[in-house]
Every structure is written in C-alpha cells, then in structure tokens.
Amino acid sequence: MLHEQELKTFVEGTTSFFEVAAQQPASIGSPYLLEGTPAVHEYTGIINISGKREGVVMFTAPKAMLTVLLMKMQENDFSHETMRDLVGEVANTISGNARRDFGREFVISVPSVLSGQLKIPQKPGLRSFIIPINWRSHSAKLVVSLT
Amino acid sequence: MLLSGTDRRRQLITAGVGTVLTLVMGLVLFVGFRIATEMRANIAALQTASTLQTYPDDITRQLASLRDRLEARAYSGQALEDLRGTVRRFDRQLKELNATGYVHSQELTRALQLWQEYGPVIEPVVSFNGQPYVDSDTAGSTLSRDGRTHYAEVKRAQLFATDNSRTLQVQLATLATSLQRDASGAAARLRTLLSIGVLAALVLAAAAVWFQFTRARHERAAREAQDQTRDILMTVREGFFLLDAEYRIGSVWSDALTHMFGRKDFAGLTFEELLKNLVPASTLATATKYIKLLWGERAHENLMKSINPLGQLEITMDNGHGGKETRYLQFDFHRVMGPAGIKQVLCAVGDITSSVLLARELQESQDNANAQLDMMLAMMHVDPLQLVSFLDGAETGLKLVNTILKEPARTDAEFRKKLSGLFRELHSIKGEASALSLSSIASRVHTLEDIVSELKKKAELSGNDFLPMVLKLDELLAHLRSVREMAGRLTALKEGAHAAPAAALAAVPAPAPVQPAAARAPQQFARRAEDLVPTLHALAERLAQDQGKRFKLKLAGLGDVPAHYVGTVKDCLIQMLRNSAVHGIESPEIRQALTKQDVGVVSVAFQKAADGFELVFEDDGAGIAPDTLKAAAVRRQLVSEDEAAAMDTRTAMALIFRPGFSTQDGISMDAGRGVGMDVVARSVYALGGKIGVSTHPGRYTRFKISLPAGAASSAVA
Numbered sequence: 082m083l084h085e086q087e088l089k090t091f092v093e094g095t096t097s098f099f100e101v102a103a104q105q106p107a108s109i110g111s112p113y114l115l116e117g118t119p120a121v122h123e124y125t126g127i128i129n130i131s132g133k134r135e136g137v138v139m140f141t142a143p144k145a146m147l148t149v150l151l152m153k154m155q156e157n158d159f160s161h162e163t164m165r166d167l168v169g170e171v172a173n174t175i176s177g178n179a180r181r182d183f184g185r186e187f188v189i190s191v192p193s194v195l196s197g198q199l200k201i202p203q204k205p206g207l208r209s210f211i212i213p214i215n216w217r218s219h220s221a222k223l224v225v226s227l228t
Numbered sequence: 229m230l231l232s233g234t235d236r237r238r239q240l241i242t243a244g245v246g247t248v249l250t251l252v253m254g255l256v257l258f259v260g261f262r263i264a265t266e267m268r269a270n271i272a273a274l275q276t277a278s279t280l281q282t283y284p285d286d287i288t289r290q291l292a293s294l295r296d297r298l299e300a301r302a303y304s305g306q307a308l309e310d311l312r313g314t315v316r317r318f319d320r321q322l323k324e325l326n327a328t329g330y331v332h333s334q335e336l337t338r339a340l341q342l343w344q345e346y347g348p349v350i351e352p353v354v355s356f357n358g359q360p361y362v363d364s365d366t367a368g369s370t371l372s373r374d375g376r377t378h379y380a381e382v383k384r385a386q387l388f389a390t391d392n393s394r395t396l397q398v399q400l401a402t403l404a405t406s407l408q409r410d411a412s413g414a415a416a417r418l419r420t421l422l423s424i425g426v427l428a429a430l431v432l433a434a435a436a437v438w439f440q441f442t443r444a445r446h447e448r449a450a451r452e453a454q455d456q457t458r459d460i461l462m463t464v465r466e467g468f469f470l471l472d473a474e475y476r477i478g479s480v481w482s483d484a485l486t487h488m489f490g491r492k493d494f495a496g497l498t499f500e501e502l503l504k505n506l507v508p509a510s511t512l513a514t515a516t517k518y519i520k521l522l523w524g525e526r527a528h529e530n531l532m533k534s535i536n537p538l539g540q541l542e543i544t545m546d547n548g549h550g551g552k553e554t555r556y557l558q559f560d561f562h563r564v565m566g567p568a569g570i571k572q573v574l575c576a577v578g579d580i581t582s583s584v585l586l587a588r589e590l591q592e593s594q595d596n597a598n599a600q601l602d603m604m605l606a607m608m609h610v611d612p613l614q615l616v617s618f619l620d621g622a623e624t625g626l627k628l629v630n631t632i633l634k635e636p637a638r639t640d641a642e643f644r645k646k647l648s649g650l651f652r653e654l655h656s657i658k659g660e661a662s663a664l665s666l667s668s669i670a671s672r673v674h675t676l677e678d679i680v681s682e683l684k685k686k687a688e689l690s691g692n693d694f695l696p697m698v699l700k701l702d703e704l705l706a707h708l709r710s711v712r713e714m715a716g717r718l719t720a721l722k723e724g725a726h727a728a729p730a731a732a733l734a735a736v737p738a739p740a741p742v743q744p745a746a747a748r749a750p751q752q753f754a755r756r757a758e759d760l761v762p763t764l765h766a767l768a769e770r771l772a773q774d775q776g777k778r779f780k781l782k783l784a785g786l787g788d789v790p791a792h793y794v795g796t797v798k799d800c801l802i803q804m805l806r807n808s809a810v811h812g813i814e815s816p817e818i819r820q821a822l823t824k825q826d827v828g829v830v831s832v833a834f835q836k837a838a839d840g841f842e843l844v845f846e847d848d849g850a851g852i853a854p855d856t857l858k859a860a861a862v863r864r865q866l867v868s869e870d871e872a873a874a875m876d877t878r879t880a881m882a883l884i885f886r887p888g889f890s891t892q893d894g895i896s897m898d899a900g901r902g903v904g905m906d907v908v909a910r911s912v913y914a915l916g917g918k919i920g921v922s923t924h925p926g927r928y929t930r931f932k933i934s935l936p937a938g939a940a941s942s943a944v945a
Contacts, residue, residue, distance in 0.1 A: 082703050085696050092692070109691035111643065112698040113634040114705070184553050208702055213691065215638055 083134070083210070083227055087183070091138050092212055094178030095223050098171045099216050103153040110213030110220065118200050119209050119224045122146075124164050125201070126172025129190040130179070136227035138179075139201065140171045146219035161196065169194045175223075204228070242439045249432040256425035263418045269328055270411040276325045277404035280339075283318040284393035284400070287346075290314055291353070291386040298379045301361055301369040312354045319343070335403035342396045349388045352381045467577035470564065475499045475519055478572070488557060488579055490545055499575075506543040515541075515559075522561055522573050529563060536561065540584065556584040599668045604714055606665045609766070612719045614759045618660055619712050621795070622669065625657045626705055629676075633698060643689035648887055650680050650697075652907050659802040659904065663767040669711065672704045760786045760798055767802060768830065771809035779813045779828035779847070781805070785835050793935055796911045797843060801832060803904040804845045804931055812849030812929055822926065824848070840917075843933040851925040854880035861889060881921055885909040 092109055099107035121141040128138050147164045156163065172192030179189050195201070209226040290311040297304040322343055326336060360375030371379055460482075461468065467485035470478040477494045486492050489502065500516050507515070514537045521527055538559035544552050558580045564572040607615060632650055637643045654677050661670040679697045683689060761783055768781040789797050813828040820826060830847045857880045858872040866889055867875075883889050887906040912919045917935040 082706070083699060085699055088695055088699065089692075092695070108638070111633050111635065111637040111646065111691050112694050114630050114698060114702055182552070208705065210698060210702070211634075212695075213636065215691075220636075 083225070087134070087227075088210060088212075088225060090178050090182045091175055091223060091225055094175035095140055095171060095212075095214055097178070098174040099150070099214075101174075102170075103150055103216075105153065105216070107214050107216040109223075110215050112210060112212045114208045115211050115224075116206070116208050119211060119222070119226075121195075121199060121201060121224075122221065123196060124168040125195045125199070126168040126170075126175075126192050127195065127201070128172050128176045128179075128192045130187055130227060131190075132188040133183070133186040134227040136204070136207070137201075137224075138172075138175060138227070139224040140168065140175060140214075140221065141224065142168060142171075142214075142221035143219065146216065146221055149217060149219065165194045165196055238442065242435065242442060245435050246432070246439065249428055249435055252428040253425060253432060256421055256428060260418060260421045260425065263414050263421060267411055267414040267418065270407055270414060273325055273328060274404055274407040274411055276321050277400055277407050280318060280321055280325070281397055281400045281404060283314060283321075284389070284396040286314050287311065287318065287350070288386065288389040288393045291350075291382060291389050294353070295379070295382050295386055298360060298371070298375065298382060301371070304360055308354070308356065315350060315354050333403055333406050335399045335406060339396055339399040339403065342392055342399065345392065346388065346396075349381075349385045353378070353385045356381070465579070467575075467579075469494060469575050469577075471499060471519065471573040471575055473523060473570075473572075475516075477502065484579075485577065488555070488577060503541075503543075506545060507541060511537070511541070519561075519573070522563065523570055525569055532561070540580065555579060555581045600710070600714065603666065603668050603711060604718060606667065607711070607715055607718055610664050610666075611759060611762070612715065614763065615664070615715050616712075617759070618664055618666070619708060619715070621660065622657045623705070623708055625653045626701060626708070629653050629701060633694065633701075637691070640688045640690075643691070643694070644684075647680055647684055651677065651887070652910065654680065655904060656799055656907055659799065659806065659907075662770070662806070663763050663798075663802045665766055665770055666711070669704070669707065672700070672707055676700050676704065760789065760794065760801070763798065764801055764805060764832070767805055768809070771806060775809050775813075776815060777809055777813045777828065778816050778826060779809070779830050782829060782831040784831070784833040786832070788836070789834055790841070793841065793915070796915055796935075797834065799911055800843065800908045800933060801845065803908050805830065807904060808845075808847040808849060808929070812847040812851075814850055837934065839934075840937040841935045843935070844930065845933075846928060846930040848928050851927055851929050852881065852884070852921070852923040853925045857881065857883045861886075864889065881923070884921070885919070 096107045096109065099105060119139070119141075121139065122143040124144065124147060125139050125141040130136055130138060144164060147167050148159055151159055151163065151167060169192050172194070176189050176192055179187060183189075204226075207226055207228060209224050212223040212225070214221040214223055290307060294304055294307040294311055296302075297307050322340065326340060356374070356378045358374035358378070359372055360378050361369045362372040362375070363369050457480075461480065462483045464482050465484050467482055467488050469481035469485060472478065475498050477497045477499070479495045481494050485494060489506075494502070499519050500512065503512050503515055518532075518535070518537055522532060536559065538557075541557045541559060542554060543557060544554050546552060556579070558578040560576040560578070562574040562576070563570050564574055610618075629650055632646050632653070635642075635646065637646065654673050658670050658673040658677065661667075661673060676697060679700060683693055683697075686693060764783060764786075765781060768779070771777070772779060786797070808830050813830070814822070814824070816826045819828065825848075828848055830845075832846075833844045835842055835844075854875075854877045858867075858875055861867045861883050862869050862872050866883070866886060872880075884905045885908070889905075909919055912933055912935070915935055917933060919934075920932045921930065922932070923929040
C-alpha cells in the first residue's frame, strides 16, 4: 500500500514546480481513486518507477493551462515542442523530489512525454490515485499508479 | 599491535647486549688511550735515555780535549763551550726524564746519583770564565794562576769522568733497555686491546645488524598487523570506535561509521555530538546518561547490556539526494579494561534498518494473517449470500464515497460539503459490518470516520487534507477484495468447488452505478428477510458483550418484510439496536438499583398497517430526557443555549435525527459520531416513510417507523 508521505512527495513535486516557475502556487483538488485507464489531457509527462514500488506517475495537463503557464514564465514560444518540454520539466521536478525523499529504495526513470489524448495502459485491477492540480482557473491531474 | 612476552624478552636481551658491547668498546678505547699515552711517554723516555747514553763518553772526551788544549796552550774556549753545552743538555734531559714520572727505575736513580757526584768536579770546570793563559815575550804563553787552577780542575774532572762514565753509561743503557721493554709490553697490550676492541666492534656490529633485522621484522609484522586492522576496519559492516573517559571518539574507527553517519570527522568528537541532530533531545539525554554509567566500575556489564537504551535507535539523516531517510542503528558497548580499571569503551554500531523493516513487515504479515484468520472465523458464522450482499453493498457504498470525493472542489465550502455525505455512507457500512461481526472491515471504516471527524474540526479544508482519506479508502477496497476472495474460498471449501453459493460468490456482478445509501438499499442489495434475524441476534450479542449490558432481543414479523424494504429495515434496526445498547439499556447494576429486571428487553415488531407497513422498535431502558438532548446539542454547538431553552419537548426529541448529534461525548465503534439516527431518518424519508419517537425517562424508548405499501423509488433524488 502506498504511504501518505509517498503520495505527498509526488504532490509537492508538482505544486512546487508552479510555485517556482510561475511564482504562483498551485492547489490540489479533491483526490479520488480510479480503477482502469485514466483519461489524460493533451500533454502527459510520465515517470516509471521500480524498486520498492512498481508503476507510473503521470502529470497530465491541458494545452490551455500550459499556454498560460508559459506566458507566466515570459515565454513567447507556444509550439508543440515547448509544451512537451514544459510537461517534461514538471515530470522532471516530480522525479527529482521523489529521488530526494525516497533515496535508493526507488528506481526512477528519466521522464518521457506523450502528447494527445491517449490511452495509457494500466495493470488490470490496479487503482490509480487521481489528484487534481488546480492552477488559476485551469486544472491538470497527477496520476499515481503504484503497487 | 601488542608485543608478546617472547618479543619483549628478545628486545630486552638485544638492548642489554648492545649496552654491554658499547661499554666494552668504551673501556677498550679508554684503556687503549691510556696505553697509547703511556707508550708515547715510554718512547719519549726511551729516546731520551738512548740519547743520554752517549753523553758520559762525550763529556769524558771533551774533558780530555780541554786538557790537551790547556796543556798545549792552545785556544780552549771552544772546547770549554762544547763541554758546557754537553753538560747542560745532559743535566737538563736527565732531569726531564726523571720529571716525566713514567720512569721509576733503579738505573735512573743510580744515574741521577752518579750525575750528582759529577757535579762537584765538573761544575768548577764548566763555570770557569777566566783567562787560562798569560802571554809574555820571554816565555810565550803560560798558564795563568786561574789557568793552572782550571787545568787542575779539568784534570781532576777528567779522571773522575774516566772512572765513572762507564758506570753512568751502563746505567743509562740499562734504563733504555728497561724502557724499551716497557714500550714493547705496552705495544703488545695495545695490540691485544685493539683485537678485543675489533672483536667487540664486530660483535656490536653483528648485534646491531641482528637488532636491525629483528626490528625490521617486527616493524614488518606491525605494518602487516596495521594493514590487517585497516582492512578489517574498512571491510567490516559494523561501525567500531573507542570512547575515552571524556566520552570522546578515538583516532581509529571503521569505515562503516562514515556510511552510517554521513560524516568523517569522528576523531575527538564526543558521543553527544555524534548523535546530536539525529535523535530527539530526550533520547540524546538518555544515551548520554547511559554512556556515563558505563564508566562506573561497579555496574555489571551484563546488567548494563540489559538496560542499553540504544539497542534500536531510530535516526533521521540525509539520504544523499537532498532528502531525509530513517535508519535504525544498534549500539553495543564493551568495556576495555586496563591495569587501572576501565581504560576505554568499545562501541559497536550495526545498521539494523533492514532487519527492523523486515521484522515490521513480518509483524504486518502476521497481523494480516491473524486478521484474515479472524475474518475467516467471523465469516464462517455468516451466511455466504448474506456476506455477498454485504460486500456488494459495502463496495457500492465505498464507490459512492469515491464519487463524493471526485466531485471537483476548490474552496473550503466545497470540500466541507463532502463531509456529511461521506459520514453517512461510511456509517452505514460500518453498522452492517459490525452487525455481521466483520471487525476488520468495521475498524477500517471506523478509521475513515475518524479522518472525516478530524477534517470537520479543521478551520480550513484543502485537497491535501483528503489525501489520507483516499489512501485509507484504497486500503479498505483492497481489504474488501481479499474478504471476497476469502469468502469464495471458504464457500468452496464448505460446499465444493462447483456448489451454487461458491459460484454465486465467484461470479458476483460488479455493483451497479451508485446512489446514496439512504436510497439504494431496496434496489441494490439483494438482501433477504430471513437474514435479518440471525444478523440482529449476532449484533445484539456482541453489543451486550462490548457494552457490559444484559438484554433480550425479541423479534417479531421480520419474515414478512418485503424484499425491497429489507435493506432499509436492516440499516434502521442495526442503528437503533446500537443506540439502545449504548444509550438505552442500563447496566445491570443500575437496573437493580432502579428495581428493574436485570435483563433488559429490546423488542422489534414488523407488521402490516392500513396504508403500508409499521416497524416498532422499543427498549425498556433509560428513555430519553429532553433536557439531556438539549444539553448535548448545546455542547456540540448545534444550537445555542437560548434556542435550547426555547425548545419544546417535540423539538428537543427531533434533535436525535440531526446530523452530528449524539449525547455521547467520546467516540466508539458503536456510537458517538451523531450519524446513525440521521441515516435512519434519511433512509425512511427517502422511501416516503415517517418516523416517530415516544419515550418515558427511566422506563422506555419507542421508535415507530411507517413505510408505504409500495417501494418509494420515485422519492430517490
């Protein structure tokens, strides 16, 4: 079973990115469980985790949110590649936080980025923790699917 | 490295031999120096003696020459001067020879005596300084009066010298021979001594070489021992170090310590400084006290081990990635004794993190196994279909909990709005789990209820506050799944793998889309009326035991409950039964004091009524005092004191159906949250029914629930 501190580490990794990059903290919405394949937004950063826990942690955000985020970061380039890089950066921050807090017990992959509303396969019967990440009027999702 | 007894003896012998040989060498050199000095004096004396041998003849010859000249009236000044020089040299050298002190022979004494005898006869001759001749025209040169005297003295001296020079010469020759013999003897002694010196030097050199070799061998052994010690300290997984009397770490420690404490500057560090910032202050204080106790001579080591507070020390330190990690260290102490008592304390530190975590996992597994066993035993008393019905209902309820959580929320009000709904759903599940004696499920739901209670108390809610809840919800769902699997296996065991109930369990359809607990029961739970009786009896039995009460449960007409009301009737009865057991029925002692029967009575009657059905629940307990209800409502800040004072009895009685109302201050598995009667009322109202309550303090409480004849599904929102 996932521990509260582990979940908090992923959440803090996500919210701290907004605080640092956009000088405007993100808040988290009401977390819930999801059995099956989680629906994702246009851009999704994924880190694979093995070791003490096995599975994936995803940060998935809509294009609109990323556009505003880039604007807040004084970026003028709103291209597809920049969006991908931004989501990758969020995933990277989550990964860094996890490395810091979990140490050797977790083996954390280099983040990968997917774009488009894809179906990301999940282990059958595995419930994911869905944590809405609210920033300004937008909402992204942090998906934690670990055994 | 410690020296063995043999090594120590060998070193002492080597040092002794070296000292003796050095002394011998010193003695040889000293004696050799003395002999050489003596030899030099001897040789000088010998040379003098050899020279002196010729002087007596020279004196005799020069006296003769002087006489001849005087007789020939020739010039005698030079002859006299030569004689004077010879006599003075002889006299001086003879005295010098005597004065050296090296020569103490009879010959020298005799020679000195003889020379003294020469004095009176030769002194007048050598001291003459007059004119020996007188010149005249007639006689030519003749001896003057002084000359004649001088001639006579020369003649006498010549005669004396002729008689004695041989003797003097022999004495001096003998003296020279004696001195030569002495010089030869000294030379021989010196040779011997030098031989001894050379031998001693060789032995000393050999001893030095042996000593050097031995020392090199010992140094090599010491180096090897040091290398081995270093290798051990580098390789060993335990952290080793020594503490001195000031509790400071020595200069040697094992490398494992570096990994354990993430530092390298151990030398001179106090034990307190080592643990500072890693453990709480209270633990640090205990550890420091313990270390001080270790230095007490009278404290028995085994006793000290038994009270070691550092047997499993939890420390928090950097994980090398900028974060923190928790490790468990085991400290073991051994006193190092010296001749004067405790010299140092050896400290062995082991990283037992893996063992502790493993033990914890084992304990969890054991607990899980025990819980599963308890669950299995509890399930054996539950009808399989009844269990399936419960599991379906519970899963559906939890999915509804999840649906409530899923509702988007950003503000405190939106988050707070979820809490009441969550409470009701969870309370229903817990009530039924308790009724079925499924304690592992009931306790898990109870934990979730606790979380919701805590959230209610918070001034401002955010999504972060719901993270523990969602984790516990996940855990509970996983537990329900394992219970379902266990139930399947148990049924298969009971009735065979192909028996119908097992098949039913294995093929339990996924619960349909969820609705609130108050409304879903009739439609969703395929509960059977005949399940009600055993479930309620089991619950009554457990409640009586848990609450220390004694009461009889009388059930009537429950077999007539229509299928679509079974769920609601069951939920209502479970809640009302819990209320009676906790609040209604008094303890046997109180009942005796009130002259009531020891055993209370709770009666339930279900019957058809004119326009539907009627469920009457009654207990002969304490009843409900409106003032008690008002006071509880004020205490829970549901109403103000003024509002409470203004309430009539009917309004006061209605308080029991308000969410969050309870007369019990503490929270237990069966009461205290103020949710149960709220659930009952909502369930009844959702079905289009009514609920009424009548009571007489000290005598009874009666709930009367009226339900319409048909299922009031249209009432479900």
